[in-house]
Amino acid sequence: MINIHRPRRSVLYMPGANTRALEKAKTLAADSLILDLEDAVAPDAKVAARANILAALETGFGHREAVVRINGLNTPWGADDLSAFANSKADAIVLPKVESASQIQEVATMLDKAGARSDLTIWAMIETPMAIFKLQEIASAHPKLEALVLGTSDLVKDLHARHTPSRVETLTALSLSVLVARAYGLCVLDGVHLSLDDEEGLRLSCIQGRDMGFDGKTLIHPKQIELANEFFGPSPLEITEAQERIAAYDAAIQAGAGIAVLNGKLIEELHIQDAKRILALAKAIESFASN
Numbered sequence: 001m002i003n004i005h006r007p008r009r010s011v012l013y014m015p016g017a018n019t020r021a022l023e024k025a026k027t028l029a030a031d032s033l034i035l036d037l038e039d040a041v042a043p044d045a046k047v048a049a050r051a052n053i054l055a056a057l058e059t060g061f062g063h064r065e066a067v068v069r070i071n072g073l074n075t076p077w078g079a080d081d082l083s084a085f086a087n088s089k090a091d092a093i094v095l096p097k098v099e100s101a102s103q104i105q106e107v108a109t110m111l112d113k114a115g116a117r118s119d120l121t122i123w124a125m126i127e128t129p130m131a132i133f134k135l136q137e138i139a140s141a142h143p144k145l146e147a148l149v150l151g152t153s154d155l156v157k158d159l160h161a162r163h164t165p166s167r168v169e170t171l172t173a174l175s176l177s178v179l180v181a182r183a184y185g186l187c188v189l190d191g192v193h194l195s196l197d198d199e200e201g202l203r204l205s206c207i208q209g210r211d212m213g214f215d216g217k218t219l220i221h222p223k224q225i226e227l228a229n230e231f232f233g234p235s236p237l238e239i240t241e242a243q244e245r246i247a248a249y250d251a252a253i254q255a256g257a258g259i260a261v262l263n264g265k266l267i268e269e270l271h272i273q274d275a276k277r278i279l280a281l282a283k284a285i286e287s288f289a290s291n
């Protein structure tokens with residue numbers, strides 16, 4: 001199954017308590033923003049952060065998608081967060097530390113009762129060992145679920161593992177998450193790269209995530225946006241090759257053949273589906289640039 005989601009190459013977290021960052025976000029080249037009320041916000045600052053985010057959503061973030069990470073419903077703030085954003089201008093609600101379908105269903109029911117817009121979707125953070133074992137249950141919990149977001153910091157902590165350059169400690173979890181996301185038609189976003197000054201490490205992590213099938217990468221600082229946009233978007237060469245593949249295949253079909261060969265490579269219908277996905281993504285990214 002091929003699903004074309006909106007571009008989410010770069011998905012930048014910012015603490016809701018940081019009004020400077022919320023303002024700065026309106027000028028950044030990130031495709032999506034996660035306005036955070038959870039781990040990046042101290043308990044004493046949660047209520048003020050909620051108000052900051054509500055105010056920032058009112059003026060909007062241009063073409064950038066704005067999603068709000070609420071606190072878990074098992075915390076003192078979760079239910080109030082959810083009702084505050086149910087009728088806001090947020091594009092989605094991110095639910096942290098999801099471990100069961102019922103957590104997603106509870107959020108969906110609360111949004112329905114609050115009369116939330118039908119296009120307000122839910123994203124689930126996958127960041128605990130139990131979440132990995134419940135991936136299929138979570139992914140099929142509710143039609144409002146749109147994306148799985150890997151929380152590799154929490155996962156590594158819960159595993160008693162260590163962050164390594166190869167990410168061997170999370171590869172199984174990353175791979176299972178991509179498999180399940182694709183099987184259920186969901187968007188899937190890779191975890192953050194914590195070392196702010198390690199550009200080479202970020203580059204390798206972007207390449208690895210892209211090659212595994214992730215749609216994009218979650219980020220913690222504006223300086224990480226450019227690399228994520230570069231590696232999770234189609235390159236000019238990939239766009240040209242996709243166009244050439246489609247043209248070669250169309251010519252083969254016109255000539256009565258079912259397959260084509262271009263530059264010594266076999267082209268079948270499945271390659272055309274992938275070429276069309278690449279071109280649709282490139283077109284959507286181009287429309288961002290003109291907005």
Ligand SMILES: CC(C)(COP(=O)(O)OP(=O)(O)OC[C@H]1O[C@@H](n2cnc3c(N)ncnc32)[C@H](O)[C@@H]1OP(=O)(O)O)[C@@H](O)C(=O)NCCC(=O)NCCSC(=O)C[C@H](O)C(=O)O
Nearest residue numbers: 013014015020021024025039040151152153154220221222
């Ligand atoms: C890490 C930071 C605290 C660093 O902030 P700061 O010291 O302000 O950095 P700079 O001086 O280099 O900032 C330069 C300018 O960029 C703006 N900025 C910085 N970070 C952001 C941001 N995230 N979004 C928007 N704008 C940002 C600064 O305001 C400066 O602007 P200007 O004044 O105009 O020059 C900070 O980067 C930060 O807080 N990052 C986000 C941390 C966060 O959200 N963490 C929680 C999410 S990660 C997570 O929990 C993943 C998951 O759950 C898991 O388990 O893995």
Ligand SMILES: [Mg+2]
Nearest residue numbers: 039127151154
């Ligand atoms: Mg986390």
